[in-house]
Amino acid sequence: MNGQHIVVIGAGYAGITAATGAGRRCRVTLIAPEALFAQRIRQHETAAGHREHRPALAALIRGRSVTHRQARVGEIDLAGRKVLLEDGEAIGYDTLVYALGSSTAWRGVPGAAESAYGVERAAELRGRVRGAERPGTVAVVGGGATGIELAAELAEAYPAWQVRLVAAGRVGGWFSAKGRSHVLRELRRLGVQIQEEAEVTEVTRQGLLTARGPVEAEVVVWAAAMEPSPLAAQAGLGVADDGRALVDDRLRSLSHPEVHVVGDAASATVAGTGTLRMGCATALPMGRYVGKLLSGRTSEPFAYRYTLQCLSLGRRSGLVQLVRGDDAMRPTAYRGLTGRLVKAVILRGVAASLR
Ligand SMILES: Cc1cc2nc3c(=O)[nH]c(=O)nc-3n(C[C@H](O)[C@H](O)[C@H](O)COP(=O)(O)OP(=O)(O)OC[C@H]3O[C@@H](n4cnc5c(N)ncnc54)[C@H](O)[C@@H]3O)c2cc1C
Numbered sequence: 001m002n003g004q005h006i007v008v009i010g011a012g013y014a015g016i017t018a019a020t021g022a023g024r025r026c027r028v029t030l031i032a033p034e035a036l037f038a039q040r041i042r043q044h045e046t047a048a049g050h051r052e053h054r055p056a057l058a059a060l061i062r063g064r065s066v067t068h069r070q071a072r073v074g075e076i077d078l079a080g081r082k083v084l085l086e087d088g089e090a091i092g093y094d095t096l097v098y099a100l101g102s103s104t105a106w107r108g109v110p111g112a113a114e115s116a117y118g119v120e121r122a123a124e125l126r127g128r129v130r131g132a133e134r135p136g137t138v139a140v141v142g143g144g145a146t147g148i149e150l151a152a153e154l155a156e157a158y159p160a161w162q163v164r165l166v167a168a169g170r171v172g173g174w175f176s177a178k179g180r181s182h183v184l185r186e187l188r189r190l191g192v193q194i195q196e197e198a199e200v201t202e203v204t205r206q207g208l209l210t211a212r213g214p215v216e217a218e219v220v221v222w223a224a225a226m227e228p229s230p231l232a233a234q235a236g237l238g239v240a241d242d243g244r245a246l247v248d249d250r251l252r253s254l255s256h257p258e259v260h261v262v263g264d265a266a267s268a269t270v271a272g273t274g275t276l277r278m279g280c281a282t283a284l285p286m287g288r289y290v291g292k293l294l295s296g297r298t299s300e301p302f303a304y305r306y307t308l309q310c311l312s313l314g315r316r317s318g319l320v321q322l323v324r325g326d327d328a329m330r331p332t333a334y335r336g337l338t339g340r341l342v343k344a345v346i347l348r349g350v351a352a353s354l355r
Contacts, residue, residue, distance in 0.1 A: 002026045006294055007083060007093035008112035009056055009073050011016055012038065013280050013350070014263025015099030020355050021291015022097070023064030028092060030061065031083065033072045037354065040101075041280045042347065044150040044312075046122040047221075048157035049130065053351060060354050073100070076235035079258050097290055098232060098245065100263035102278055105227035111203035116222035117148060128219055134159035136218035139208055141200050143167025145225040148183060149312055154221075156314035157191040163192045166208060168199040168224070175309075179321045179333040186313040200224070211309045226278060228265050240267040242277075249301035251290055260294070262286040270304045273326050281306070284353060292305055318343040 004026060008019040011345035019030040036054040046052050057068050073088040082092045091330050104118030115127040116125040129138065140151040147165060155163040165171060165187065171194055172183040175183035187194060198210040232245040238255035239245050244256040244267035251268060253259040263283035269275045276282040285304055292298040305325035312318045318339030334342060 002296070004006075004094040005029070006097060007031065007091055007097045008085060008097040008099060008346060009076075010099035010101055010263070010265070011068070012040065012099060012101045012263060012283065013354070014101070014283040015097065016057070016060055016134055016246050016354055017065050017108050017238060017284055017287030018097045018099060018186075018262055018290045018294075020061055020064050020258070021288055021297075022294040023026060023061065023066035023201070024291075024297075025295040026065065028064070028066040029069055029093075030057070030066050031069045031071055031073055031085070031091070032057070033070060036069060037308055038120075039221070039351075042154045043119050044146070047125045047129075049126050049151060050157075052125050055351070055354070059105040064355075075230065077230060078235055078237070079261070081258070095260065095294060097294075098237070098253075098261045098265055099263050099283075099287065100229035100231055102226040105225040107225060109202065110221075112200075115203045115205070115321050116141070116221035118222050119150070120173065120179040125219070127281060128134040129154070129158055129161060132218070135162075136219060137164060137207070138219045138260040139164045139166055139215050139217035140223055141208070142222045142225070143169060143173065143196065143278075144223070145172075145309070145311055146226075148172055148187070149248075150221060150223055152187060152190055152191045153316075155187075155192045155283060159191065163190075164215060164217065165192050166195045166198050166200060166210060168197070170196050171283055172311075173221040174329070175321050176329045176333055177320070177337075178331065179266075179319055182319055182333065182335040182339075183311070183313065186319075190314055226264065232261070232265060234292035235262070235318050242267065245249045249304050250293060260290045268302065268304075270302065275305065275306055276304060277327070280350060284350065287310065288353075308337065310346060312340060312343050316340060 012310045021214040071085040075084040106113040151165040198212040202209040245261040265276040306327040320334040322332040
C-alpha cells in the first residue's frame with residue numbers, strides 16, 4: 001500500500017471510478033454528500049416514474065482502501081493542501097482528485113432558477129406532474145440531448161399532458177441529417193410539440209417568454225445548459241472560459257499539479273480528439289485513468305477517442321449515432337428499437353463499470 005493520502009471530492013461517474021481505482025493500492029478518502037450513487041444519465045427516467053437504479057456508495061467501494069465521508073466540500077485550501085467541509089472539518093491530502101461535476105446553468109434568465117425544475121430535481125418533477133389536479137402543459141427548455149430525452153420520456157409516461165420542447169436553435173441540430181430527422185419524427189410520434197429558434201428570455205408564472213412569443217405551461221423544466229461547480233475557480237485552480245479546470249495530458253491541474261481534475265469539472269484537450277465535452281462518456285474514462293495513474297498501474301498520458309453518441313426516445317425507440325474519434329458525425333445512425341436496445345446495453349455497461 002502506497003503511503004500517500006488521496007482525497008477524491010465528488011462521487012459521480014468520474015469520482016467513484018477514480019476512488020475505487022486508486023483505492024486498490026492507496027489510502028483514499030471519498031467525499032460526497034450522498035449515500036446512494038446518483039445515476040445522472042437516467043434522471044429523465046426518474047422524472048417519468050421508472051424505477052431508480054441507485055447502488056449504495058458503500059457497495060461500490062467495498063474491498064478497496066476507500067473511506068466515504070458523507071459531507072459537502074465548502075472550500076479548498078490549495079496552499080495548505082486541505083479541503084474544508086461545510087460541517088467544519090478540514091481534511092488534508094497529498095493528492096486531490098477534483099470531481100465535483102456540473103449542475104444546471106440558469107444563465108441569468110429571469111425566473112428560471114426560481115420557477116423551473118432543473119434536472120437535479122427529477123424526483124420532485126415526477127411528484128408535481130403526478131400530483132397535479134388536472135393535466136396541463138410541461139415545457140422542456142433545451143434542444144440538446146438532455147432536453148430531447150426528457151421531452152420524449154415525459155410525453156410517453158404522461159400522455160394526458162402536453163409536452164412542448166422549446167429550443168434556442170435547432171433540436172438535435174448536431175446529429176447527421178438521418179439522425180436528426182429520426183429524433184424529430186419520434187418526438188412528434190410521442191405528441192411532443194417542437195418550437196425551434198425560440199430563445200427563452202424569461203420564465204413566468206404562466207410559462208415562458210421566448211423570442212417567438214409566449215409559451216403557456218403549468219410546469220417548466222430547464223435542460224438548456226450545465227455548468228461546472230464554481231469551487232475550482234473560487235479555490236484558485238486555473239480554469240478555462242467555461243469554468244472547467246485546465247488540465248495537462250495526465251489530467252493534472254495546469255496551475256496545481258498535485259490536483260487531478262476529472263469529469264465535467266475538467267477542460268481536457270487530447271491530441272487528435274480536441275477539447276473533451278462534458279458527458280458520462282468522457283467522465284468515466286477520465287476517472288478510470290486517474291485511478292490507474294495514482295495506483296501506479298499506468299504512466300502513459302490520457303488518451304481518448306469518441307465512438308458514438310446515443311439517445312433514448314422513450315422506452316421503445318432510440319438513436320445511436322456513430323461518430324469519428326474527434327466526435328464529428330458519421331452518416332451511420334441506428335434508429336428505433338435497435339437504437340433503444342444499444343442504449344440499454346450501454347446503460348448496463350456503465351452501471352457495471354463503476355467499480
Ligand atoms: C438526464 C441526463 C442524461 C444524460 N445522458 C448522458 C448520456 O447519455 N451520455 C453522456 O455521456 N452523458 C450524459 N449526461 C451527462 C452526464 O450525466 C454528466 O456528464 C456526468 O454525470 C458527469 O459526471 P461527473 O462524475 O463529472 O459529475 P457528476 O455526475 O455531476 O457528479 C458530481 C459529484 O460531485 C458531488 N458534489 C457536487 N458538489 C459537491 C460538494 N460541494 N461537495 C462534495 N461533493 C459534491 C455530487 O454529489 C456528485 O457526487 C446526461 C445528463 C443528464 C442530466
